[in-house]
Amino acid sequence: MQRMTRIAFLRNSLAVFTAIALAGSAFAYFDESYAQASNEADDPRLDVIYVPTPHEVVKRMLEIAKVGPNDIHYDLGSGDGRIVISAVKDFEAKKGVGIDLDPKRIKEAQDNLAKAGVGDRVTFLNRNIFETDFSEASVISLYLLSTLNLKLRPTLLDMKPGTRIVTQSFAMDNWEPDYKESVEFDATGYKGARTVYLFVVPAKVGGKWAMNAGERNIALDLSQAFQHFKGTATVDGKNTTITDGKLNGANIEFTLEIDGKPLKYEGKVEGNGITGNNWAAKKAS
Ligand SMILES: C[S@@+](CC[C@H](N)C(=O)[O-])C[C@H]1O[C@@H](n2cnc3c(N)ncnc32)[C@H](O)[C@@H]1O
Structure with missing residues (x-):
C-alpha cells in the first residue's frame, strides 16, 4: 500500500x-x-489503532469463549497484552500468544507480563497478524475492525472445527455469531457497553455423503453456509428435504422426513466421516 x-x-x-x-x-x-x-x-504499518478492551469486557469475552486449561489462546493485535495475560492467569489456559505489529505495545505487554507472574506460558510476538501462523490456537480473540475480521475470515474458517473466535464491537458480516451479548463496563468512572460475539469454526460438510441408518442407505447432498446447511436426501429412491441442518464445531444435527415422520439425527464429523448413535456417513464426493 x-x-x-x-x-x-x-x-x-x-x-x-x-x-x-x-x-x-x-x-x-x-x-x-x-x-x-x-x-x-503516522505509522504506515498498522491496520488499526490501539484502543484497549475494558477489563470487564476482557473477562466476559474469555468466559463466553469458555477458556480453560486445555486451551491455547491467541489475541491478534494484542495491545498491552491484557487479554492473553488474563486467559492464562485467570482462566488457566495452558498457553497464550499475543501478536502486535507495534513495538511500543509489545514492550507494554512484556512489562505487564512480568508483573503478572505467569512465567513462560505467555509469549508476545512483534509481528504482522496477516503474516503469522496461528493455526495451533483453540481460542482467538479479536478487537480489530469489520474489514480486518473479513480479511482474516477465510483463514479462521480453515481452522480446526470447534475453534472459538471471540470478538468485540466488530462481527463477521454474513457469518452469523453462534452467540452474542452486550457487556457493560465501568472504566474509571465511564459506564458503557460493548457487544461480544462468539463464532465457533464449523466442520466442512458441503457435498455428497453416503449415509447408513439401520437398514437404510441414504444419499445426502448438502450445501453449507457457515454453521448452517441444507440439501436433499434420497431415501428408498425418493427425495426428501433436509431441514434444521446445524453445526456446532464438529457436532452436527439435522432432520429428515422419512415415511412422513420427521427424524432428527445428531452426530460428530471427523474428516470424511460422520458418526452418530445408530447411523454413520462417509463422504462420497
Ligand atoms: C484495537 S487494538 C486491540 C488491543 C487488544 N487486543 C485489546 O483488545 O485490548 C488493535 C491492536 O492491533 C495492532 N495492530 C494493528 N495492525 C496490526 C497488524 N497488521 N498486525 C498486528 N497487530 C496490528 C495495534 O497496534 C493495536 O495494538
Whole structure:
C-alpha cells in the first residue's frame, strides 16, 4: 500500500473508533487512546489503532469463549497484552500468544507480563497478524475492525472445527455469531457497553455423503453456509428435504422426513466421516 493510502486508511480506522466512542458518550474514556492513536497515525504499518478492551469486557469475552486449561489462546493485535495475560492467569489456559505489529505495545505487554507472574506460558510476538501462523490456537480473540475480521475470515474458517473466535464491537458480516451479548463496563468512572460475539469454526460438510441408518442407505447432498446447511436426501429412491441442518464445531444435527415422520439425527464429523448413535456417513464426493 502506498504511504498516503495507508495514512488515509489509518485515518478511517480512527474515524470508526471515534464514532464508537462518541456514540457511547465515551469521549472521556477514549481520550488517552485518541492521543496514542494520533501519534500512531503516522505509522504506515498498522491496520488499526490501539484502543484497549475494558477489563470487564476482557473477562466476559474469555468466559463466553469458555477458556480453560486445555486451551491455547491467541489475541491478534494484542495491545498491552491484557487479554492473553488474563486467559492464562485467570482462566488457566495452558498457553497464550499475543501478536502486535507495534513495538511500543509489545514492550507494554512484556512489562505487564512480568508483573503478572505467569512465567513462560505467555509469549508476545512483534509481528504482522496477516503474516503469522496461528493455526495451533483453540481460542482467538479479536478487537480489530469489520474489514480486518473479513480479511482474516477465510483463514479462521480453515481452522480446526470447534475453534472459538471471540470478538468485540466488530462481527463477521454474513457469518452469523453462534452467540452474542452486550457487556457493560465501568472504566474509571465511564459506564458503557460493548457487544461480544462468539463464532465457533464449523466442520466442512458441503457435498455428497453416503449415509447408513439401520437398514437404510441414504444419499445426502448438502450445501453449507457457515454453521448452517441444507440439501436433499434420497431415501428408498425418493427425495426428501433436509431441514434444521446445524453445526456446532464438529457436532452436527439435522432432520429428515422419512415415511412422513420427521427424524432428527445428531452426530460428530471427523474428516470424511460422520458418526452418530445408530447411523454413520462417509463422504462420497
Ligand atoms: C484495537 S487494538 C486491540 C488491543 C487488544 N487486543 C485489546 O483488545 O485490548 C488493535 C491492536 O492491533 C495492532 N495492530 C494493528 N495492525 C496490526 C497488524 N497488521 N498486525 C498486528 N497487530 C496490528 C495495534 O497496534 C493495536 O495494538
